[in-house]
Amino acid sequence: MNPGEKTIFQEYLTNQGTVVKPYCCQRQNHICAKCPYHIRTGEEARVPYAEFDRVFGFPYRSTAALRNKHLLFYELRSFSGSTVQKGHATNCTDRGYHAEPMLFGVGGYLDAVTDAYGNIGCIILCSNYSPCNEAYHCCVSKIYNFLWKYPEITLCIYFSRLYHTEDGFPTAAWNREALQSLSSLWPRVTLQRLPGGAQCYLLCNFVCGIPGFLPSIKRKLTKLCNFVINNKYLIG
Ligand SMILES: [Zn+2]
Numbered sequence: 154m155n156p157g158e159k160t161i162f163q164e165y166l167t168n169q170g171t172v173v174k175p176y177c178c179q180r181q182n183h184i185c186a187k188c189p190y191h192i193r194t195g196e197e198a199r200v201p202y203a204e205f206d207r208v209f210g211f212p213y214r215s216t217a218a219l220r221n222k223h224l225l226f227y228e229l230r231s232f233s234g235s236t237v238q239k240g241h242a243t244n245c246t247d248r249g250y251h252a253e254p255m256l257f258g259v260g261g262y263l264d265a266v267t268d269a270y271g272n273i274g275c276i277i278l279c280s281n282y283s284p285c286n287e288a289y290h291c292c293v294s295k296i297y298n299f300l301w302k303y304p305e306i307t308l309c310i311y312f313s314r315l316y317h318t319e320d321g322f323p324t325a326a327w328n329r330e331a332l333q334s335l336s337s338l339w340p341r342v343t344l345q346r347l348p349g350g351a352q353c354y355l356l357c358n359f360v361c362g363i364p365g366f367l368p369s370i371k372r373k374l375t376k377l378c379n380f381v382i383n384n385k386y387l388i389g
């Protein structure tokens with residue numbers, strides 16, 4: 154390590170993918186089962202089907218019991234469109250952190266990864282909630298700052314439900330305004346609900362243990378889904 158070089162993240166290869174330890178102050182605890190490894194990358198970091206189904210609740214069924222659970226899949230693509238890295242991030246129920254600041258914050262994981270690779274042209278996020286901009290989290294502001302720092306990167310955010318935008322939440326107007334502001338950056342930023350066809354993309358790329366999902370079928374579907382997302386049918 155060069156003198157003065159800062160180690161912000163520690164990554165460990167495990168049988169559940171590469172786990173990332175983002176903050177030195179986060180330790181294992183009994184309140185949050187995921188701590189301190191809220192970011193996982195690689196092929197082995199796939200989420201079990203049961204967890205995916207509970208959190209995303211396709212197509213859009215109510216999951217009131219999981220209101221506090223955030224699950225965000227991400228894919229980083231190069232300028233030529235090839236996948237550089239994929240993985241997922243979860244919120245921290247102990248410290249109350251949202252997933253987006255861990256990824257997009259100054260010195261966050263994507264900041265480090267983007268600098269390290271130098272060829273990231275597109276980031277695709279598929280989350281069970283839209284990003285908020287509440288004072289404690291400032292998720293949208295952090296995404297904004299990230300986009301400002303990396304003007305060559307395009308961002309696609311798909312979400313299955315809106316987070317705290319209903320009348321009655323004190324922060325609803327603030328969150329709605331932040332989402333409108335973010336979506337005004339189109340075409341550089343795409344912000345929309347997950348289309349029905351996205352389930353195939355998510356299952357093929359981020360989920361394991363899918364009932365009745367044979368490897369041969371999975372290979373065919375993966376090709377098909379990548380074709381669909383590359384041709385923006387998923388986005389359009
Ligand atoms: Zn945690």
Ligand SMILES: [Zn+2]
Pocket residue numbers: 251253284285286287290291292
């Ligand atoms: Zn947030």
